[in-house]
Structure formats: C-alpha cells, structure tokens
Amino acid sequence: MIKLKFFLDKDEEVKWLNDQSRKGLALKKYILGFYIFDKCEEDEYVYEIDFLNSVSEYASFKEFMNENNIHVVSRWYRWVYLRKVNDYKGFELYSDLDSKIEHYQKIKTMFKIAFIIELACLFIEIIVPLITSQMRLINFIFISIIVFFSIVIFGAYSKIDEKINNYIIQKEA
Amino acid sequence: MIKEIALTETTFYILLALRHPNHGYGIIQEVEKLTSNRVVLGAGTLYGALNSLMKKNWIELYSEEISSRKKKQYIITDLGRQAFEREVIRLKELINCSKLMEDLND
Incomplete structure (x- = not known):
C-alpha cells in the first residue's frame, strides 16, 4: 500500500507511522512524500526518524543501529527511518x-x-x-x-x- | 588551567561502562542495570556520545576486526580515565558539602 503525505514536523511523522503500525501497516520505504507499506501484525513495530550529520556516515550509523536491534527501513537524503520490534518499553532515540x-x-x-x-x-x-x-x-x-x-x-x-x-x-x- | 565543566550523566555512565571493552548494546544494558532502569540510553544519544568521545580521545576502538560479524567494541583511554577521576573528585566535594545541610537538620 502506498500513501502520499507531507510532514514538516518529524515528531508528527513518527506519530503517524506508529498509528499506521497499529493498523497493521509497516513502513518499508519513503521516497519524496510517498510512503510504501507492507502488512504487519497490529502494533508490531515502533518507529523513529533521525537526521544524520552527513550522508557519508550512513554505513556506520546503520551498523551501529543494527547492533542495537534497530532496523534502518529507509533513507532519504540525511533523513533515516528506523524501527524496532515493539517491546512496549517505548522507543526514544534521544534520552537526554x-x-x-x-x-x-x-x-x-x-x-x-x-x-x-x-x-x-x-x-x-x-x-x-x-x-x-x-x-x-x-x-x-x-x-x-x-x-x-x-x-x-x-x-x-x-x-x-x-x-x-x-x-x-x-x-x- | 582550563576549567572543566561537569560531565553529563550520559558521559559519566558511558565512561564507566567502558572501563572494560564493551559494545553499544552492552553499554546500554550495563547502564540500565547500574541505575536500576533510571538511565536508559537512547541509541541516538549513545551513537552521538561515542563519536564525540572518540574525537576527544577519551575512548578508543578496542578491536578493529575485519570480520563484520563481530560487534564494534570500545574501551576507555588514559585521557578518559583522567576526566572520569576529575569528575569523581568534583562529585565527592558535592557530597561532602551536602553534609552541611544534614548537620543543620540534626
């Protein structure tokens, strides 16, 4: 399923992605306003969005996140879409x-x-x-x-x- | 002498968790355990902190193994240890001074 939507606030975007996950839709790819979803269990994943320092750090960033059981779903320019399996402990990239x-x-x-x-x-x-x-x-x-x-x-x-x-x-x- | 500012709680616990070789996920788990789940480091926070501590030479890569299966491990450097010790002295001073308040309550 593909949805077209524009966000200027990444926090609202995260909220929306989590709402989709609650409905059984897991983001697979993001390209210029188009959100491509796969089917998933209801509430299977929680999402976060990060903004890289530079595109060149993407590989090491991805590796680091993988080690923390966080999967990088998609990247657009310096924006990265992250998800982890929902453990109901919340998902906060930045803790301080x-x-x-x-x-x-x-x-x-x-x-x-x-x-x-x-x-x-x-x-x-x-x-x-x-x-x-x-x-x-x-x-x-x-x-x-x-x-x-x-x-x-x-x-x-x-x-x-x-x-x-x-x-x-x-x-x- | 340059006046050092206090370490953030995040930096303090990362340095502590790196007294022995440790990888990202290991640091998060150890800090959770040490603080009884009070401090739960976010992966983004940890990623940024490790990079900036590397730049300051307070920590370094423990083993740069080419085999990609292995998780990247970090360890504290002498410089990092010195910074940690300075912070401990500052914290001890705080605790000592706080006794003035306790004395008042007696």
Missing part, C-alpha cells in the same frame, strides 16, 4: 536534553539553509524581470510559489525553534 537539543538544532540548521535558498530564489525572480522589464504572468506565478514555500519553511523553522527553546528552559531548570 543535550542530545535532544543537538538533534533538533541540526534539523533547524537545515530549515534555515532551505529558507535562505528560497529567499535567494525570490530575489532573483523579482530582480531579473525588473532589469529586463519583462514582468509577465509566469513571473508572478513563480514568485507566488516561492513565497508560499518560504512561509511554509519559516513556519517549520519557528516550530522547531520553539521546541529547542523548551528543552533549553528544561535544562536550565
């Missing part, structure tokens, strides 16, 4: 505040870079037609699309920033 903060910080940086790229595209989309004085409908469409994505990415960025701040407050307490 420091590593939680570091984890979300990495994702935040990625959103930040994406946002800056969006702004650069927007700038080019506005400046070029102005110089060549050829502002056409197509340019407005492009600009609207870029503005839309910029807002979406900024939203995701703010949400993760809030999460990090909450952890920092907890840490200082």
Whole structure:
C-alpha cells in the first residue's frame, strides 16, 4: 500500500507511522512524500526518524543501529527511518536534553539553509524581470510559489525553534 | 588551567561502562542495570556520545576486526580515565558539602 503525505514536523511523522503500525501497516520505504507499506501484525513495530550529520556516515550509523536491534527501513537524503520490534518499553532515540537539543538544532540548521535558498530564489525572480522589464504572468506565478514555500519553511523553522527553546528552559531548570 | 565543566550523566555512565571493552548494546544494558532502569540510553544519544568521545580521545576502538560479524567494541583511554577521576573528585566535594545541610537538620 502506498500513501502520499507531507510532514514538516518529524515528531508528527513518527506519530503517524506508529498509528499506521497499529493498523497493521509497516513502513518499508519513503521516497519524496510517498510512503510504501507492507502488512504487519497490529502494533508490531515502533518507529523513529533521525537526521544524520552527513550522508557519508550512513554505513556506520546503520551498523551501529543494527547492533542495537534497530532496523534502518529507509533513507532519504540525511533523513533515516528506523524501527524496532515493539517491546512496549517505548522507543526514544534521544534520552537526554543535550542530545535532544543537538538533534533538533541540526534539523533547524537545515530549515534555515532551505529558507535562505528560497529567499535567494525570490530575489532573483523579482530582480531579473525588473532589469529586463519583462514582468509577465509566469513571473508572478513563480514568485507566488516561492513565497508560499518560504512561509511554509519559516513556519517549520519557528516550530522547531520553539521546541529547542523548551528543552533549553528544561535544562536550565 | 582550563576549567572543566561537569560531565553529563550520559558521559559519566558511558565512561564507566567502558572501563572494560564493551559494545553499544552492552553499554546500554550495563547502564540500565547500574541505575536500576533510571538511565536508559537512547541509541541516538549513545551513537552521538561515542563519536564525540572518540574525537576527544577519551575512548578508543578496542578491536578493529575485519570480520563484520563481530560487534564494534570500545574501551576507555588514559585521557578518559583522567576526566572520569576529575569528575569523581568534583562529585565527592558535592557530597561532602551536602553534609552541611544534614548537620543543620540534626
């Protein structure tokens, strides 16, 4: 079974994957918004999602997780989808505040870079037609699309920033 | 002298579990046992901590066996031991000082 869905918050994505597992659907592969599922026993697996430091560490990361009875189901760029057989003890990749903060910080940086790229595209989309004085409908469409994505990415960025701040407050307490 | 900051609980227990050769899963289990399930290390936390301790040369690979069947083992280095001992001195000081509070209660 294939489902198409888009998430900007990995925690919500994990929740959704676990809901699917509860219904007897185990994620097998993720490609650009497409989630490919296999049948499984209801609640057979629990899922987690991690964000690698770099794609090059994937092999050693995978090996390490395997040794801990965690199976890497799929990888997309630096995102990895992990699962283990549900032992009802919970599945938490990051167990202390420091590593939680570091984890979300990495994702935040990625959103930040994406946002800056969006702004650069927007700038080019506005400046070029102005110089060549050829502002056409197509340019407005492009600009609207870029503005839309910029807002979406900024939203995701703010949400993760809030999460990090909450952890920092907890840490200082 | 550079002022050392306190070790995190995670670092403390990983170093302790690496007083003898140990692999990832072994560290998690030993720390669980030592703390009666209070500290359950997440695999992501442990992975990051082992990498950063390796970079600091506080721990090293115990055996780099080519046979892929074997799990990767780590062990504490002298530098790691020194850091651990410094932390123990700090913790003992804390415990000693805490007695002031107990005396007050008497």
